[in-house]
Amino acid sequence: MAGVKRPFEAVLDHDRELARCLSPPCLGADLSRSVSPSPGAFFSPHEAKSRRQDGTVTSLLSPFMPTTRDFSPDASMLLVGIRGAGKTTLAVMASTAMNRKVIDLEIAFLRTTGFSSTDYKAKYGILECHQTQAQVLRTMLNRHRHGYVLVCSWMHGSAQKALRDFATTNPVIHILREGAAIEKLLQVSEKSKVWNLLRVSNTVFRSSTTFEFLNISEEASPSKRPPPPHLALKHVERHFLKFLSSIYPAGSFPYSEPVLPLSAVPLEKRRFTYAVSLPLSDVLQDHFDMEKHVIGADAVQITVDDLNKSLIIDQAQLSQLPDSITAAVGRVRRDTVLPVIVHIVLPSIESQDTVKAYLDLLWHSIRLAPNKITVDLRVDISSLSAIVASRNRTKIIGHLSTETSENPPWSSPSWISFYRKAQELECHFVRFVRLGQSVEDNLEITSFRNKVSGIKGPNIPLISYNLGPLGWHSATMNQFITEVSPDSAANASEEPTSKMGITTVDATKALFASFFFHPLQFYVFGAYVNKSLSPAMITAGFNACGIPHRYQPHSSKSLQNLEHLLRHPNFGGASIGHPFKIEAISLTSALSDHAKAIGAVNTVIPVRHLNSDGTVPEQSELFKTSANQTGAIKALYGENTDWIGIRACIRRGLSPANAVSANTCGLVIGAGGMARATIYAMLQLGIKDIVIHNRTQANAESVVSHFTHLLEQPDLPTPLSESGRTRFIILSLDEPWPEDVRFPTVIVSCIPNNSLGSGLSPRLTLPDSWLGSRTGGIVIELGYTTLNTSLLEQVREKSKAWITMDGLDVLPEQGFAQFEFFTGRRPPRKIMRRKVLESFRHEEGSPKPEAMQLRLMHVDHQEQY
Numbered sequence: 001m002a003g004v005k006r007p008f009e010a011v012l013d014h015d016r017e018l019a020r021c022l023s024p025p026c027l028g029a030d031l032s033r034s035v036s037p038s039p040g041a042f043f044s045p046h047e048a049k050s051r052r053q054d055g056t057v058t059s060l061l062s063p064f065m066p067t068t069r070d071f072s073p074d075a076s077m078l079l080v081g082i083r084g085a086g087k088t089t090l091a092v093m094a095s096t097a098m099n100r101k102v103i104d105l106e107i108a109f110l111r112t113t114g115f116s117s118t119d120y121k122a123k124y125g126i127l128e129c130h131q132t133q134a135q136v137l138r139t140m141l142n143r144h145r146h147g148y149v150l151v152c153s154w155m156h157g158s159a160q161k162a163l164r165d166f167a168t169t170n171p172v173i174h175i176l177r178e179g180a181a182i183e184k185l186l187q188v189s190e191k192s193k194v195w196n197l198l199r200v201s202n203t204v205f206r207s208s209t210t211f212e213f214l215n216i217s218e219e220a221s222p223s224k225r226p227p228p229p230h231l232a233l234k235h236v237e238r239h240f241l242k243f244l245s246s247i248y249p250a251g252s253f254p255y256s257e258p259v260l261p262l263s264a265v266p267l268e269k270r271r272f273t274y275a276v277s278l279p280l281s282d283v284l285q286d287h288f289d290m291e292k293h294v295i296g297a298d299a300v301q302i303t304v305d306d307l308n309k310s311l312i313i314d315q316a317q318l319s320q321l322p323d324s325i326t327a328a329v330g331r332v333r334r335d336t337v338l339p340v341i342v343h344i345v346l347p348s349i350e351s352q353d354t355v356k357a358y359l360d361l362l363w364h365s366i367r368l369a370p371n372k373i374t375v376d377l378r379v380d381i382s383s384l385s386a387i388v389a390s391r392n393r394t395k396i397i398g399h400l401s402t403e404t405s406e407n408p409p410w411s412s413p414s415w416i417s418f419y420r421k422a423q424e425l426e427c428h429f430v431r432f433v434r435l436g437q438s439v440e441d442n443l444e445i446t447s448f449r450n451k452v453s454g455i456k457g458p459n460i461p462l463i464s465y466n467l468g469p470l471g472w473h474s475a476t477m478n479q480f481i482t483e484v485s486p487d488s489a490a491n492a493s494e495e496p497t498s499k500m501g502i503t504t505v506d507a508t509k510a511l512f513a514s515f516f517f518h519p520l521q522f523y524v525f526g527a528y529v530n531k532s533l534s535p536a537m538i539t540a541g542f543n544a545c546g547i548p549h550r551y552q553p554h555s556s557k558s559l560q561n562l563e564h565l566l567r568h569p570n571f572g573g574a575s576i577g578h579p580f581k582i583e584a585i586s587l588t589s590a591l592s593d594h595a596k597a598i599g600a601v602n603t604v605i606p607v608r609h610l611n612s613d614g615t616v617p618e619q620s621e622l623f624k625t626s627a628n629q630t631g632a633i634k635a636l637y638g639e640n641t642d643w644i645g646i647r648a649c650i651r652r653g654l655s656p657a658n659a660v661s662a663n664t665c666g667l668v669i670g671a672g673g674m675a676r677a678t679i680y681a682m683l684q685l686g687i688k689d690i691v692i693h694n695r696t697q698a699n700a701e702s703v704v705s706h707f708t709h710l711l712e713q714p715d716l717p718t719p720l721s722e723s724g725r726t727r728f729i730i731l732s733l734d735e736p737w738p739e740d741v742r743f744p745t746v747i748v749s750c751i752p753n754n755s756l757g758s759g760l761s762p763r764l765t766l767p768d769s770w771l772g773s774r775t776g777g778i779v780i781e782l783g784y785t786t787l788n789t790s791l792l793e794q795v796r797e798k799s800k801a802w803i804t805m806d807g808l809d810v811l812p813e814q815g816f817a818q819f820e821f822f823t824g825r826r827p828p829r830k831i832m833r834r835k836v837l838e839s840f841r842h843e844e845g846s847p848k849p850e851a852m853q854l855r856l857m858h859v860d861h862q863e864q865y
């Protein structure tokens with residue numbers, strides 16, 4: 001739905017009025033002056049005043065932070081921001097994902113008064129218009145507290161008051177866009193007006209909203225090649241849903257929750273997890289290659305170390321920091337699947353100016369809903385506790401770092417008193433780091449950890465280690481969320497500085513070198529896997545992360561003679577290929593819920609420790625006890641990652657116009673193990689009409705009966721529990737498309753297209769009448785031996801609205817999940833995707849070389865689901 005758009009001049013008139021009402025010392029807003037923006041900024045640095053005439057520093061922001069921020073899953077959200085920020089598009093995305101209605105306040109105003117805001121203002125004057133808008137706003141907010149997405153761009157005082165009241169019970173989100181993008185979008189000749197409007201609106205909305213989301217536009221960056229059009233909106237959609245899921249309680253987005261295995265295991269529950277520390281200025285660089293910097297990391301820490309510099313050097317620079325932090329959090333959240341930590345460095349507590357600026361930045365950062373934020377434990381408890389109380393779902397790391405040679409030893413009681421302070425603040429983690437001064441410091445830290453574990457009160461997980469070369473040992477041995485430098489930094493600097501930390505690759509290599517981790521042997525098993533691309537792909541991942549495991553293909557006529565490989569103490573795990581995916585269940589002692597539901601496995605991992613009652617531990621435990629360890633194998637655990645790969649490709653390829661709704665239909669071709677994984681992926685995405693075509697009707701019937709039975713089970717986990725009226729329909733090619741079923745927008749062909757099985761490359765095409773979707777859809781051919789299948793050619797000829805994908809798209813996606821099971825580490829996605837494309841050798845149906853080149857180029861834009 002589209003909002004009522006006001007002419008741009010009307011927007012400016014309105015905001016000129018508004019600027020007059022704003023309090024001068026804090027904002028320094030004067031729309032009559034023109035400013036020239038600096039690239040990437042939301043407003044001009046020279047205009048924002050933060051130092052008063054008398055020399056005292058005022059608050060950079062007016063923190064508005066209601067403490068009640070525990071929203072119910074159905075709490076309506078209100079999106080506010082200026083025209084052009086993309087509120088309506090985002091509202092539609094949220095409404096589809098959460099199954100809610102959108103209400104545009106401009107339309108509500110028109111319906112209530114019979115006038116648009118502009119006409120009403122012309123007829124009754126500006127004050128009357130503002131009052132009526134505020135009334136409409138209050139009425140609509142009161143009536144629609146649950147189950148809606150509301151959109152509003154009114155900024156005047158009475159509207160702001162209504163926003164603040166609503167924010168005490170519901171999420172009120174300020175939507176921003178970079179100045180360059182708004183400028184381009186609105187095509188206004190006087191650019192300074194746009195920049196001034198942005199400056200004012202940011203200040204206004206920051207004082208009446210609880211959250212802020214930067215709607216990053218790819219076109220805002222002139223140096224970056226834009227992604228293909230069908231992907232541009234997907235990036236925005238994924239980014240926004242990821243942001244919303246950090247605000248709403250877990251489970252609020254049943255069809256878009258993260259499904260990668262490590263996403264379900266908190267960083268502190270795994271062994272050796274790393275937060276790669278990226279300086280704010282690096283993240284904001286135009287050509288910043290995010291993946292290169294986060295290889296092997298489990299979280300990304302944005303380190304804001306600009307406070308000292310800014311206060312001394314440049315007030316204007318300081319005033320830009322909130323915008324920069326917003327932009328950096330946006331980029332990291334959009335470009336990775338990793339949790340985001342914001343770490344603002346407080347250089348000194350002697351200067352009140354610095355502490356004040358520090359607190360302002362903390363208030364601001366909490367608005368961005370990062371997964372974690374650090375608070376410096378030197379700051380007084382009353383200032384920090386207000387921030388902690390407003391944290392919503394953000395976890396708090398009580399932080400203390402001493403980097404000078406006078407820093408107190410670990411035996412000093414001051415560390416213990418800071419730990420107690422963190423307990424009082426109800427921090428979720430404590431992080432203590434100090435410059436290592438002797439090798440003995442690494443031993444002292446162990447006794448310090450023991451001392452902490454004896455402290456009365458809540459047992460807050462402790463992250464503690466020594467910095468610098470003398471501290472590397474303790475940093476490597478720290479169990480979770482160790483701060484590390486990006487690998488690229490190590491490569492760039494020939495002589496590591498004393499403060500430079502270890503990288504994830506260094507740490508991983510050190511764990512293997514010191515026998516904490518052991519090199520293991522992995523396989524892909526199948527009847528004919530000599531040409532499998534998995535070995536090249538997974539090995540590329542191992543190498544990039546500094547992991548010395550080996551992965552090899554092993555073709556075999558049967559699974560029965562593999563026992564010696566599966567029970568070898570060095571066995572690390574295996575991918576299971578065609579035709580063993582169902583039979584491989586018989587090798588396992590326990591299956592994941594997904595593998596059980598699908599009735600097929602494609603991943604087997606060893607279990608080295610059983611529970612005391614002899615059962616296999618929870619999946620999350622396996623990462624800790626079995627990954628990267630040799631030793632006697634007590635059992636095998638079976639998982640299915642094919643559905644994760646198929647789900648990721650469907651999500652990536654479905655345009656917002658084809659977003660899954662109650663009537664979406666999926667068509668599955670085939671009835672083997674991959675067809676089962678596909679049906680399961682469709683159910684997980686909320687597709688409720690599933691049509692199956694298979695040459696042998698009896699096999700299709702058995703698949704349908706399998707899933708019908710599954711959906712009848714009580715206590716199904718979400719989102720399967722939502723699949724109430726799911727219909728399964730078996731159709732043969734000579735039948736017409738059923739009248740009461742929408743044309744399919746998701747088509748997945750699961751026929752193996754290598755020279756196995758049927759012995760045929762598929763020549764299958766669908767009746768033209770089945771391809772009736774006017775908005776096209778996505779067709780995925782799961783095989784990758786033959787890329788240009790008849791089906792893919794058929795839909796490509798039909799219309800550009802059909803997006804086609806093949807096994808070269810699905811293989812890495814399922815491989816990422818497998819890599820996590822095999823190593824307990826996040827996969828380097830681009831490297832693995834690239835390796836698959838580079839290693840591919842076609843059997844027939846040669847893809848044009850330039851087509852492959854194009855695919856390699858697009859690897860940069862592929863979504864991270």
Ligand SMILES: O=C1C[C@@](O)(C(=O)O)C[C@@H](O)[C@@H]1O
Pocket residue numbers: 524526529532533534535575576577578602642814818
């Ligand atoms: O289906 C496949 C392909 C595969 O078997 C291969 O040969 O690379 C690897 C499996 O993990 C995956 O499920």
